[in-house]
Amino acid sequence: MAVGEASFPAMPAIEGIRLGASMAGIKAAGRRDLVVIELPESTTLAAAFTRNAFCAAPVHVARRHLEAAKPRYLLINTGNANAGTGEQGMLDAEQSCQTLGELAGVAAQSVLPFSTGVIGEPLPVKRLCDALPEALAVLSADGWQTAAEGILTTDTRAKGATTCIEIDGQPVTINGIAKGSGMIKPDMATMLSFVFTDAAIDDARLQVLLRRAVDDSFNCITVDSDTSTNDACTLAATGRGARIDTDEHESRFAAALTEVLVELAQAIIRDAEGATKFVTLEVEGATHRQEALDVAFTVAHSPLVKTALYASDANWGRILAAVGRAPVPDLDVSRIAIDLGEVALVERGGRAASYTEEAGSAVMAESEITIRIHLGRGDTAATVWTSDLSHDYVSINADYRS
Amino acid sequence: MAVGEASFPAMPAIEGIRLGASMAGIKAAGRRDLVVIELPESTTLAAAFTRNAFCAAPVHVARRHLEAAKPRYLLINTGNANAGTGEQGMLDAEQSCQTLGELAGVAAQSVLPFSTGVIGEPLPVKRLCDALPEALAVLSADGWQTAAEGILTTDTRAKGATTCIEIDGQPVTINGIAKGSGMIKPDMATMLSFVFTDAAIDDARLQVLLRRAVDDSFNCITVDSDTSTNDACTLAATGRGARIDTDEHESRFAAALTEVLVELAQAIIRDAEGATKFVTLEVEGATHRQEALDVAFTVAHSPLVKTALYASDANWGRILAAVGRAPVPDLDVSRIAIDLGEVALVERGGRAASYTEEAGSAVMAESEITIRIHLGRGDTAATVWTSDLSHDYVSINADYRS
Numbered sequence: 101m102a103v104g105e106a107s108f109p110a111m112p113a114i115e116g117i118r119l120g121a122s123m124a125g126i127k128a129a130g131r132r133d134l135v136v137i138e139l140p141e142s143t144t145l146a147a148a149f150t151r152n153a154f155c156a157a158p159v160h161v162a163r164r165h166l167e168a169a170k171p172r173y174l175l176i177n178t179g180n181a182n183a184g185t186g187e188q189g190m191l192d193a194e195q196s197c198q199t200l201g202e203l204a205g206v207a208a209q210s211v212l213p214f215s216t217g218v219i220g221e222p223l224p225v226k227r228l229c230d231a232l233p234e235a236l237a238v239l240s241a242d243g244w245q246t247a248a249e250g251i252l253t254t255d256t257r258a259k260g261a262t263t264c265i266e267i268d269g270q271p272v273t274i275n276g277i278a279k280g281s282g283m284i285k286p287d288m289a290t291m292l293s294f295v296f297t298d299a300a301i302d303d304a305r306l307q308v309l310l311r312r313a314v315d316d317s318f319n320c321i322t323v324d325s326d327t328s329t330n331d332a333c334t335l336a337a338t339g340r341g342a343r344i345d346t347d348e349h350e351s352r353f354a355a356a357l358t359e360v361l362v363e364l365a366q367a368i369i370r371d372a373e374g375a376t377k378f379v380t381l382e383v384e385g386a387t388h389r390q391e392a393l394d395v396a397f398t399v400a401h402s403p404l405v406k407t408a409l410y411a412s413d414a415n416w417g418r419i420l421a422a423v424g425r426a427p428v429p430d431l432d433v434s435r436i437a438i439d440l441g442e443v444a445l446v447e448r449g450g451r452a453a454s455y456t457e458e459a460g461s462a463v464m465a466e467s468e469i470t471i472r473i474h475l476g477r478g479d480t481a482a483t484v485w486t487s488d489l490s491h492d493y494v495s496i497n498a499d500y501r502s
Numbered sequence: 503m504a505v506g507e508a509s510f511p512a513m514p515a516i517e518g519i520r521l522g523a524s525m526a527g528i529k530a531a532g533r534r535d536l537v538v539i540e541l542p543e544s545t546t547l548a549a550a551f552t553r554n555a556f557c558a559a560p561v562h563v564a565r566r567h568l569e570a571a572k573p574r575y576l577l578i579n580t581g582n583a584n585a586g587t588g589e590q591g592m593l594d595a596e597q598s599c600q601t602l603g604e605l606a607g608v609a610a611q612s613v614l615p616f617s618t619g620v621i622g623e624p625l626p627v628k629r630l631c632d633a634l635p636e637a638l639a640v641l642s643a644d645g646w647q648t649a650a651e652g653i654l655t656t657d658t659r660a661k662g663a664t665t666c667i668e669i670d671g672q673p674v675t676i677n678g679i680a681k682g683s684g685m686i687k688p689d690m691a692t693m694l695s696f697v698f699t700d701a702a703i704d705d706a707r708l709q710v711l712l713r714r715a716v717d718d719s720f721n722c723i724t725v726d727s728d729t730s731t732n733d734a735c736t737l738a739a740t741g742r743g744a745r746i747d748t749d750e751h752e753s754r755f756a757a758a759l760t761e762v763l764v765e766l767a768q769a770i771i772r773d774a775e776g777a778t779k780f781v782t783l784e785v786e787g788a789t790h791r792q793e794a795l796d797v798a799f800t801v802a803h804s805p806l807v808k809t810a811l812y813a814s815d816a817n818w819g820r821i822l823a824a825v826g827r828a829p830v831p832d833l834d835v836s837r838i839a840i841d842l843g844e845v846a847l848v849e850r851g852g853r854a855a856s857y858t859e860e861a862g863s864a865v866m867a868e869s870e871i872t873i874r875i876h877l878g879r880g881d882t883a884a885t886v887w888t889s890d891l892s893h894d895y896v897s898i899n900a901d902y903r904s
Contacts, residue, residue: 153833154826154851184822186852219819220853283806283820287827324805326820327827403726403805403891404685404899411900417621418685418728420586424556425689425729431555449556450588451622489805491896497806498813 102256103370103378103467103487111244111262111275114298116140116338119243121250124231126224127179127217134228135250136200136235137174137294142339144303145171146310147212150331151287157182157189157223158213159332161197169209174294174334175200176251177228178279179217183329192223199229203236216253216279216292216330248277251292254496255281257371261363265356267349270342272299274356278364282373282497284323285401286314286331293318293333293364298341299353305344309354310335317361320393321485323372324493325401333361369485374492377409378468381484385435385475391428392482395473398426406489409469414460416445423473435476441469504658505772505780505869505889513646513664513677516700518542518740521645523652526633528626529581529619536630537652538602538637539576539696544741546705547573548712549614552733553689559584559591559625560615561734563599571611576696576736577602578653579630580681581619585731594625601631605638618655618681618694618732650679653694656898657683659773663765667758669751672744674701676758680766684775684899686725687803688716688733695720695735695766700743701755707746711756712737719763722795723887725774726895727803735763771887776894779811780870783886787837787877793830794884797875800828808891811871816862818847825875837878843871 118138127133139145147166149159165171175196182189197211215223240246248258259278264271280291301309314333335357344353370378381400386392399405402422408415419438424431438446441463444454463469520540529535541547549568551561567573577598584591599613606613617625642648650660661680666673682693703711716735737759746755772780783802788794801807804824810817821840826833840848843865846856865871 152823152826153830154822154835181819184819184848184852186850189852219817219823283823285827326804326806326823329819329823329826401803402728403895404728407896407899410896413900415621417583417586417731420556421554421621421685421728421731424554424731425687426555428555433556446586448588450586450591489896491893493805494809494812494891494893494896497809498815 103375106257106367106370108245108248108258108260109262111260112273113241114273114275114296114338115340117296118239118241119247120235120239121246122231122234122238124177124228126177126227132246132250133178134231134235135176135247136239137247138239139172139336140338140340143171143336144301144306144339145334145336146306147332147334148310148314150328152327152329154184154329156215156330157185157193158215159330160190161193162212162214162332165197165209165212169207171212172206172210173200173204174212174214176214176292178251178253180215180221180223181217181219181330182215182223184220185222188222192225195225196228200232203232214292214332216251219329244275244277251279253279253281254373255279255371259364259367259371261360263356263360265352267342267344267352272342272353273297274360276360276364278368280368281371282323283326283328284321284368284372285325285327286318286321287327291328291331291368295335295360297337299337300339300341300343301337305350306335306337309357312354313358313361316358317365320483321365321369322397322400323369323487366485369487372487373496374490375487376467376490377488379409379486379488380470381486382470382472382481383475384472384481385477386480387478389480389482392480393484394428395423395426395475396482396484398422400484400486403489409488410490412464414440414457414464416451419471420446437474439472505777508659508769508772510647510650510660510662511664513662514675515643516675516677516698516740517742519698520641520643521649522637522641523648524633524636524640526579526630528579528629534648534652535580536633536637537578537649538641539649540641541574541738542740542742545573545738546703546708546741547736547738548708549734549736550712550716552730554729554731556586556731558617558732559587559595560617561732562592563595564614564616564734567599567611567614571609573614574608574612575602575606576614576616578616578694580653580655582617582623582625583619583621583732584617584625586622587624590624594627597627598630602634605634616694616734618653621731646677646679653681655681655683656775657681657773661766661769661773663762665758665762667754669744669746669754674744674755675699676762678762678766680770682770683773684725685728685730686723686770686774687727687729688720688723689729693730693733693770697737697762699739701739702741702743702745703739707752708737708739711759714756715760715763718760719767722885723767723771724799724802725771725889768887771889774889775898776892777889778869778892779890781811781888781890782872783888784872784874784883785877786874786883787879788882789880791882791884794882795886796830797825797828797877798884798886800824802886802888805891811890812892814866816842816859816866818853821873822848839876841874
């Protein structure tokens with residue numbers, strides 16, 4: 101199941117970047133589950149990784165490689181997370197980088213490994229390495245959709261986003277792909293997302309730009325409150341296009357980057373496991389951003405709110421009860437107002453005088469719903485995107501060993 | 503659905519306490535939904551209420567009445583929570599106490615009101631008051647099961663627990679009833695629970711005893727992380743039996759009280775909405791109790807862990823991922839061990855060498871499962887009880903407006 105229609109966008113080539121995929125037989129026979137992405141020598145790269153304490157072997161190895169060398173290849177497998185695999189998992193991740201490095205003529209440290217799939221199973225590293233030559237052989241500047249498909253797990257759709265801005269008369273392209281559908285409550289990163297641009301941006305600036313854009317996109321989505329062990333997001337800048345070196349350039353690039361990341365993050369929610377609703381939670385009138393996020397995530401994680409959304413039931417008491425248990429000190433409930441779409445649901449902490457079940461039900465029947473919560477405490481706002489909790493979510497996660 | 507067999511215990515009378523129920527037509531026609539419990543004049547009473555900021559009108563009124571007068575009657579309705587009902591809700595709760603006070607010949611402030619059911623609907627106060635004479639007429643010293651049945655909402659079973667200890671050669675009885683099945687993550691109280699003893703205990707001591715016992719029982723259970731607006735637990739001591747006035751008496755009474763409250767709390771989890779599993783989470787080796795509770799609740803609230811439990815799938819990667827995202831600073835995953843029943847699942851942060859799928863699956867196939875998590879950081883432990891996440895949980899909460 102997934103919310104709304106979606107087709108993979110036409111993504112322009114970015115000079116020097118080539119993408120390829122092959123079948124390693126890790127996820128299922130007859131499915132491309134191994135992706136290689138080649139970066140030109142000039143590339144700078146920023147990365148954000150999961151803050152789950154049990155981070156996976158490839159996360160450790162990718163961090164180490166990033167410190168040691170300039171990245172030339174991203175190596176991504178699906179079907180196996182190589183997480184909870186101890187020392188052998190680290191050796192397996194290193195081995196896969198070593199093999200790709202030898203085949204491509206670069207140092208092993210120039211390869212960044214990423215894995216997604218079942219936690220706790222040994223990585224079938226021989227099968228993975230055996231499929232590398234084929235992935236290299238098919239590298240192509242227009243392999244974006246192939247790569248986006250190759251990294252999926254329980255996702256039902258490939259996710260891509262692209263935008264183009266002009267800097268000093270030069271076009272700058274940003275292309276991103278992502279995967280993710282369950283175990284989604286990114287903490288400082290996302291499931292897996294790979295973003296590319298032809299702009300020239302130095303390392304330190306690139307890292308700041310990525311961090312900020314991730315905070316406003318992937319870090320504002322949740323399916324099930326479960327932060328993955330393998331979350332990773334990279335931003336690679338090939339440096340062959342316009343140079344981003346003034347505040348004005350930076351702010352325009354940052355806006356375009358956030359736009360791409362928000363589109364990918366929203367695509368993950370639209371394709372959330374079992375999702376029948378795409379829900380935008382806007383919390384306003386908070387004293388600071390974390391307070392707004394705390395309220396939004398408490399509502400977004402409430403199984404009772406999520407099942408009411410699934411049932412298209414305008415059960416505002418559950419929203420109110422979730423707001424009331426959010427970790428906000430001295431919450432004055434008499435100042436709280438809640439809107440469901442354009443319908444006033446709660447005013448001054450109780451049901452709005454103008455509210456009718458008919459009006460509420462009409463909004464809830466939509467597949468895309470906005471809930472706006474006014475706290476009446478300050479001037480700060482935050483937005484979080486989430487999905488509902490359906491029978492299919494339970495079926496998918498009772499059947500699938502992730 | 504509910505886990506295991508259960509029958510309502512034979513509960514002895516406590517001198518001076520009488521219980522009655524009648525049909526007010528609030529929940530459904532032909533069902534007792536109004537309960538009155540009479541306390542003798544000598545009674546001292548301690549109470550714990552929800553910390554949800556949106557607490558219900560009866561919670562406000564009960565708090566106020568407790569400060570103003572000695573309680574003589576508990577008045578409980580199901581089918582309507584009288585929460586999110588604003589000023590009218592307060593007037594309605596007061597009105598119901600006023601009417602009962604007039605009928606029984608006591609001050610309105612001697613009546614404590616409690617409500618559970620749908621949030622946000624006006625309390626049908628006239629129907630409630632009209633049914634009060636009948637509830638008073640049937641007051642009986644052995645009405646325990648009738649009262650326990652009369653307070654249920656989505657519960658499938660009446661919940662009662664009783665114990666008897668001897669203090670200075672005198673028998674002391676503790677009887678408790680409770681309701682709760684969903685919107686269960688009590689914060690400093692439970693859904694609704696009413697506990698009674700014939701012991702003589704002064705107010706201040708009684709409040710401390712209740713607070714400690716609640717912290718080790720109702721505050722250690724969760725179904726769905728949703729803290730109710732109406733949670734309340736009272737402990738009434740009639741004072742007609744043995745006096746609890748030495749440290750030795752107090753510690754023996756405290757142990758007996760905790761035993762009764764744990765039995766009631768566990769009964770709520772066994773009867774959790776859609777539950778097919780009763781799960782005990784023991785976290786050991788924490789630096790302090792809150793750290794152990796944080797880890798236990800993070801695992802207990804994980805939808806992925808809960809669906810794996812429902813599927814009887816020993817998916818230890820999900821447990822490990824949940825531990826890894828718990829709010830514990832500097833968690834050293836290499837020290838973590840996890841046991842599933844008597845089977846070692848995780849050692850030093852990875853799959854235990856001795857682990858086999860057969861052994862893990864055999865434990866998961868049981869309806870009562872213990873998961874023991876060793877953090878290797880200190881000497882403190884905590885235990886939390888929870889249920890699984892099933893299709894029926896979704897069905898119940900997609901269909902029921904609570």
